[in-house]
Amino acid sequence: MRISALAAEAGLPVATVKYYLREGLLQPGTATSATQASYDEHHLRRLRLVRALTGPVGLSVQQARSVLQLVDEPGDDLYSTLGRAVGALPPDGAEPAGADDPYPRARAALEALGQVYDPEFAAVAQLEGALAAADDAGMPITPERLARYGSAAADLAAYDLERMPPEPHAAVEYTVLGTALYEPVLLALRRLAHQDAAVRRLGREA
Amino acid sequence: MRISALAAEAGLPVATVKYYLREGLLQPGTATSATQASYDEHHLRRLRLVRALTGPVGLSVQQARSVLQLVDEPGDDLYSTLGRAVGALPPDGAEPAGADDPYPRARAALEALGQVYDPEFAAVAQLEGALAAADDAGMPITPERLARYGSAAADLAAYDLERMPPEPHAAVEYTVLGTALYEPVLLALRRLAHQDAAVRRLGREA
């Protein structure tokens, strides 16, 4: 399949596919001559993945590249690979404050939840930033609510991890892509559940 | 408080505060003369809220303005106000496909969850887009997983709604800002729970 067929199949302009090639989001096709290369199903699936990440997941092209690179060549350690993938995901967290206790809110939250606290993990900074934002906005999160959210998250994580494929490469792909791709689903479901609860509680005036 | 004091207090350049004024994110101060206006705590809190929305929540300035306008002058109906607020939040959903059944995946999901299905609600399009993205990326979401995520979301929503303030204006603020501000918290907690579960399951090699 040539580039124009690939682009047509994916529903994208050729120029955009070339752009992704330049940016390293898409592997080059196998060159068949100086001015021709051929692409296959692999490239098509990758393109769809790129659009999923830059679209609903909301990643920038740079962030998508980081995530894809980790899926392509994961480290030997799933924990640190997951850590780096999460670091590539938005939002950016708060930068470390004091050298002694850089993320006090996040640390307190995780200790209350009985979870490991690793200040190196990008999501810790993200949590700190999110908690600080809620405070700053005048809607602080109570410890009770945090406990509720945390245990819900733990339940979902346990469910996800139970279904992780055994083979290491597949496990990385499942974990990294699952983290990124399922987030918008969870958010949409939460918004819809709020709507549903509002309807049931207030009745709908339309 | 003059504009420079306000900016200093919020930790922002004066130029940025002026920009927010121009964009209608911040109400003008009360003019004390042709070249002077004074600002108060209200403006400072608003500025912090703007930074929370454009920062950790990840809204664009346009989106933040839409959300803030709804908080400032909510409609008479909480349901539709919430709907419009959710419509202002990223990600953008899929645009309606067929006239008969525009969001088939989302409709099926909500019916399976026993929730109301209202194709007008922006989060329905967001859910459709998120489910389609997972499919396209080669990691479709099983009905079972959807049920799990959905019931977790329903639990959280019930918890949140129980704590909604009775007064209408406060209820809108709580619901709209709570939806937006607590999402990054939930996402960070989910990522951390994945990390925690991974550590417990695999042990950490460091």
Added chain:
DNA sequence: AATATTGGAGAGTACAACTATCCAATCATG
């Protein structure tokens, strides 16, 4: 009176994500 600051408006900047144009080297087709 001299100096600094303000509000307001407009222009300028920096970056991201495409999109368009060129060009010489193939390819496909009659």
Added chain:
DNA sequence: CATGATTGGATAGTTGTACTCTCCAATATT
């Protein structure tokens, strides 16, 4: 095998966002 279309590759241009800078006349401050 002539001829028009397509390709990969590079470079430049476009659009949109979020600031940031510069001016300026009218106050404030000292």
